[in-house]
Amino acid sequence: MLTERQKLILLAVIDDYITSAVPVGSRTISKKKSIGYSAATIRNEMADLEEMGFLEQPHTSAGRIPSQKGYRFYVDHLLTPQPWTENDIFQYESQSSIEFDDLEEIFRQTTSVISELTNYMTITLAPKMVEHRLKHLQVIPLTERYAVSIVVTNTGYVDQRRIVVPKNVTVGNIEQFVNILNHRLQGLRMSKLKTAVEKKLIEELKRYVDHIESMLDLFHQIIDQIGKEEERVYLSGTTRILDQPEFQDVEKVKSLLDLLEETEAISQLVESDSTGVQVRIGKENHIQSINHCSIISASYMIDGEPVGSIGVLGPTRMDYSKVIGLIDFLSKDLTSRLRKWAEGSFT
Amino acid sequence: MLTERQKLILLAVIDDYITSAVPVGSRTISKKKSIGYSAATIRNEMADLEEMGFLEQPHTSAGRIPSQKGYRFYVDHLLTPQPWTENDIFQYESQSSIEFDDLEEIFRQTTSVISELTNYMTITLAPKMVEHRLKHLQVIPLTERYAVSIVVTNTGYVDQRRIVVPKNVTVGNIEQFVNILNHRLQGLRMSKLKTAVEKKLIEELKRYVDHIESMLDLFHQIIDQIGKEEERVYLSGTTRILDQPEFQDVEKVKSLLDLLEETEAISQLVESDSTGVQVRIGKENHIQSINHCSIISASYMIDGEPVGSIGVLGPTRMDYSKVIGLIDFLSKDLTSRLRKWAEGSFT
DNA sequence: TGTTAGCACTCCTAAGAACTGAGTGCTAAA
DNA sequence: TTTAGCACTCAGTTCTTAGGAGTGCTAACA
Secondary structure (H helix, E strand, O other): OOOHHHHHHHHHHHHHHHHHOOOEOHHHHHHOOOOOOOHHHHHHHHHHHHHOOOEEOOOOOOOEEEOHHHHHHHHHHHOOOOOOOHHHHHHHHHHHOOOOOOHHHHHHHHHHHHHHHHOOEEEEEOOOHHHOEEEEEEEEEOOOOEEEEEEEEOOOOEEEEEEEOOOOOOHHHHHHHHHHHHHHHOOOEHHHHHHHHHHHHHHHHHHHOOOHHHHHHHHHHHHHHHHHOOOOEEEEOOOHHHHOHHHOOHHHHHHHHHHHOOHHHHHHHHOOOOOOOEEEEHHHHOOHHHOOEEEEEEEEEEOOEEEEEEEEEEEOOOOHHHHHHHHHHHHHHHHHHHHHHHHHHHO | OOOHHHHHHHHHHHHHHHHHOOOEOHHHHHOOOOOOOOHHHHHHHHHHHHHOOOEEOOOOOOOEEEOHHHHHHHHHHHOOOOOOOHHHHHHHHHHHOOOOOOHHHHHHHHHHHHHHHHOOEEEEEOOOHHHOEEEEEEEEEOOOOEEEEEEEEOOOOEEEEEEEOOOOOOHHHHHHHHHHHHHHHOOOEHHHHHHHHHHHHHHHHHHHOOOHHHHHHHHHHHHHHHHHOOOOEEEEOOOHHHHOHHHOOHHHHHHHHHHHHOHHHHHHHHOOOOOOOEEEEHHHHOOHHHOOEEEEEEEEEEOOEEEEEEEEEEEOOOOHHHHHHHHHHHHHHHHHHHHHHHHHHHO
16 A cells, blocks of 8 residues: 555646646655655655556656556545636636526536536537436327427427328327327336337227327337437537647547547447546546546436436546536536426426 | 640649649659650749749749649639549438438438548538528417427428416417417518518407417517527538648647637638539638638528538648539539428428 | 750758756665 | 765757759750
C-alpha cells in the first residue's frame, strides 16, 4: 500500500499534470507549499511510485506522468469533488431558467451547458422510447389511404408517424379500436404493448372490433417502429476538445470524429450500469480511438428508474474533480427537472 | 482573353493539381500526351497566365497552383461535368432503393450517399416549415390543462407541440374552433396563417366561437413557434474532409468545426438564390474559416418552388467536374422523390 | 516569329551536427 | 531518513549542408 507521503506526492503530480499537460519533475513538486521535502526525496518516492505502476516516464530525462493505474487510484482515493464556483452557478442558471415546453430543448441545453462549464465534450442520451409507458394513443385520418398516428408517453414524448389505412376499414372502426387500446394499454411499457395485445387483448378485440386482421396491421404499423428507434444522442462541444494539447494530431481528431458519427458506439460509451457517477479511464473504455480519453458519466431518472445518461468525454488528463462534481449535480438536477416537466404535462 | 493553348495549359494545371495537391511544374505538364509542347514553352505560357492572375506561385522555385480566378475560369469555361460511373450508380441505388416512410430518412440518406460518393462534406437543408402550406390542423386534449397540437403540411411534415389549454374553455369549443380554421386556412402558407386569421377570419370567428380571446391565444401557441423554428440541417462526412491534405492543420479543422456548430451559419453557406448548380469558390463565400474551401450547391423543389438545398463542401482544390455532375443529378432526383413522397401521402 | 535546349539561379526540404537544459539516478554527507 | 551534489541522459532547438525541383533568361533552331 502507499504511504501518506506517497499519496501526497502522487496527488501533487496528477494535479500538476492535469493543468500543465507537461511531464512534471521532482523540482516542480518540491517547490509546492504543501510539500516539505527536497527534490531528491521526491525523486526517490517518484521512482518507487513508478515501480509500483502509478507513474510513467515518457523517456529517461523527462518528468513523470500519471499512468492509467495512477489516475484510477487518484479517482478512487485521493480526489475530492470540487464544489461549484459562483461563476459556474451563474452561468448554469442563466441558461436553464428559461421555461421549456420542449423536452428536446431541455436535453440540448443541459448538454451545451455542461460542455461550456467543463470545456470538454458532452454526450447526453435521451430516454429510449421503449422504456416509457403509454399515456395516450390517437389516430388522425388524413385521407382515405393515409393517417397519422400519435403516441404520447408518460414522459411526455410524442411519437408521430404516417401509417397506411387498410382498404376495407372505416373511420368509425378505427376509433372504436383505438378506444379499446387506450383503455386497456394505458400505463404499460411501450416494449410490452405488442405482447399485451396478442396475448391478453385479442379475445376482447375479436368480440368488439370488425376487420380485426386489418386493425392489428394498423397497430403494428404504429408500434413496430418505436422499438427500432435508435437512441437519441445529443452532442456538444466537439470542438472544445481540440483545444486540448493531446488532440494536436489530426489522426486522433479524425478517429474520434469517426467514432462520433456512429450513434450506436456513442451510446455504449456513455451508458452506465451502476448508479451514481461512473468514471472510465483510458483503456477501460475498450475502444481504440479513445484509449487516451476518459469518460465521466451518470444516469438520470424518470419515475425512479434510470432511463438515460449524461457523460463528459475528455483526455485522460481531464479535470476529474471538477467534472465529477458537476455531473453528479447535473444528473440529479436533470432528474428533478424531468419530474417537474412530467408533472406539468399531466396533472 | 486566353488563347486556346493557354486554356489547354490552364486546364492541365488545374486537373493535375486537383489530384496531386502539389504545385505543378512545366515539365509535368509537357509530359502529358494532350500537350505537344516542350517544358520551356509551357514555362512561358505559365508565366503569362500568372501575370493575368489565373495561376500563383507559392515561392520562386516552386511550380504553379491555380488562383481563385483560375478556378473560377475553369468552372465557367473549361470544365465538363463528369458523368456517373457504374460504381457510383450502383452505390447510389443500393442505398436509395429502400422504401422510406419518413421524410427525415430521405434527407439523411441522400446526404450520406453524397458524402460517400464525393468524399467531401455534405450539407442538406430540409425545407423550412414556414414555406409549406397547411394541410391539416388538429388539437388533442391530454388533460384539463394540456393538449397536443398537430400541424400537417402539404409536404407531409408533421409538427407537434404541447400547448396549454386556457382555463374556461371546453373540448367542444376547441373542436369548433379548429374546424373553422381547418376549413378556412387549408392550402395557405404557414407564414401567412397569422395574418389570415387576424385580418380575414376574425369576424367569422367572433360570430361562431365562444371565448374568442382564449382561442386566439391557443392558436398563437400552435403557430408562433413554427416560424421561429430553425432550419433543419443534415450533415455528413465531416471526417472525410480531414483526409484532404489542406486540413492537416488542427487550427483549420477547429475553425471549420466551430462553424459547423452554428446551424445558422451553415444555412447561409448552402442557401442558393439561383436555380441550377451554384459554385462558390474560396473567398466568394465571405466566411473566414472556409476561405480555402469551395461549396457546390443546388436547390430542390416542392410544388415547383425551391424549398431547400444540398451542398458539398470541399477544399478549393476539389473535384469540381465530378461534384457538379453529382449535385445536378441528385438535386433533381431529390425533387422527384419528394414529389412521389407527397403523392404517396395525400392521394 | 514561334519554339526549344541549355544553363545559372532560387529556395524549399530533409538530414545531420552541435548545443541546451530539464530531469534523472546515484553517492556521500548531514 | 533526508538532502546536497554531480555526472549522465535525451528531447528539442538551432544551424549547416546537400539535394533537387523548378524557374527565368538567352541563344539557337525551324
